[in-house]
Amino acid sequence: MSRPPSLRTPIALAERTIAEALRILAPRGVAAGGRLAPLPAGDVLGANEMLAMVDAQTLTAEPHANAVLVYGPAPMLLETLRFDVSPEEWRPFAPPPEREAPADRLRVGALRGGVLVALATAGAPIGRLSRLRVLVSPAFRHIGLGHLVLHRTVQALLRDGLLPYATLVSTDLGARALARAVGFVNVSRAFGGLTPAF
Numbered sequence: 001m002s003r004p005p006s007l008r009t010p011i012a013l014a015e016r017t018i019a020e021a022l023r024i025l026a027p028r029g030v031a032a033g034g035r036l037a038p039l040p041a042g043d044v045l046g047a048n049e050m051l052a053m054v055d056a057q058t059l060t061a062e063p064h065a066n067a068v069l070v071y072g073p074a075p076m077l078l079e080t081l082r083f084d085v086s087p088e089e090w091r092p093f094a095p096p097p098e099r100e101a102p103a104d105r106l107r108v109g110a111l112r113g114g115v116l117v118a119l120a121t122a123g124a125p126i127g128r129l130s131r132l133r134v135l136v137s138p139a140f141r142h143i144g145l146g147h148l149v150l151h152r153t154v155q156a157l158l159r160d161g162l163l164p165y166a167t168l169v170s171t172d173l174g175a176r177a178l179a180r181a182v183g184f185v186n187v188s189r190a191f192g193g194l195t196p197a198f
Contacts, residue, residue, distance in 0.1 A: 048170045050167070051165060051186070051187040052165065052166045052167075052179045052184035052186055053163060053164065053165045054154055054164050054165075054179075054182060054183045054185070058183040058184070058185055059154060059158070059182065060181065060182055060183040062155070063144050063147045063148050063151060064144075066145070067110035067112055067148060068110070068111040069108060069109070069110060069148070069149070069152060070108070070109045070110075070111055071106070071109075073119070077111075077116050078095060078109075078116060080116045081093075081109070081116040081117065081118075081119055081135065084137040084138065090135070092121075092133055105123060105125060106153060106156055107119060107120070107121050107122075108120045108121075108152045108156070109149060110148055112145075117137040117140040118135070118140060118146055118149045119134070119149060120132060120135075120146075120149035120150045121153070122153050122162075122164065128161065128162055128163050129162070129163050129164075129165055130157050130162045130163070130165070131167070132150065132157075132164050132165065132166045134146045134150050147182060150178065151182050154183075166179055166184060
C-alpha cells in the first residue's frame with residue numbers, strides 16, 4: 001500500500017536551516033532576536049556536541065537492504081535489543097510507560113534471525129524539527145544496519161515535511177561517520193552556516 005503524498009512542503013537546508021537551528025542552539029529561554037522562548041530539556045547543545053541536519057538535497061542513496069525492516073516494533077521486540085546493549089545506551093530508546101503519551105514519533109528497526117538488532121527513532125516534532133537517534137547491537141555494528149534504519153527514518157520524516165536533526169558528540173567518530181554516510185551536514189555554531197563534512 002503506497003503512502004499518500006504529504007501536504008507539507010519539503011524543507012531545504014539552504015532555506016530553513018539557520019532559523020530552525022537557532023531554536024536548538026540558542027541558550028535556554030532565548031530565541032532569535034532575544035525573545036524568550038521555551039526549549040525542551042535536552043535540546044541545548046553541550047560544549048562537546050554538534051548539530052547535524054539532513055534534507056532531500058543532502059540525503060545519500062539508500063543502502064542495500066540486508067535485513068528485514070519493521071516500523072513501530074512492538075515492546076516485546078524492543079526487549080531483544082535492550083539486552084544486547086548497556087543500560088546507558090538503552091536509556092534514550094526505552095519506551096515510555098503505558099500511561100504516558102508515546103515519546104517517539106517513529107521507530108524503524110532491523111531484524112536478523114527474528115531478533116531486533118538495530119533501531120532508529122525520531123522524536124516528536126518540535127515545530128518542523130525531529131531529533132533522530134540510532135542504536136545497533138554491538139555484534140551487528142559496522143555492517144550497514146544503522147545506516148539502513150537511519151536512512152529509512154530520514155526518508156519518512158522528509159516525506160512528512162519535517163527536518164531531521166541529530167546531536168553528535170565530537171569524540172564519537174562512529175556516530176559522526178554514520179551521519180556523514182546518510183548525508184547529514186554539520187551546522188556551525190560560530191557562523192550559523194553549514195560545513196560539508198564533520
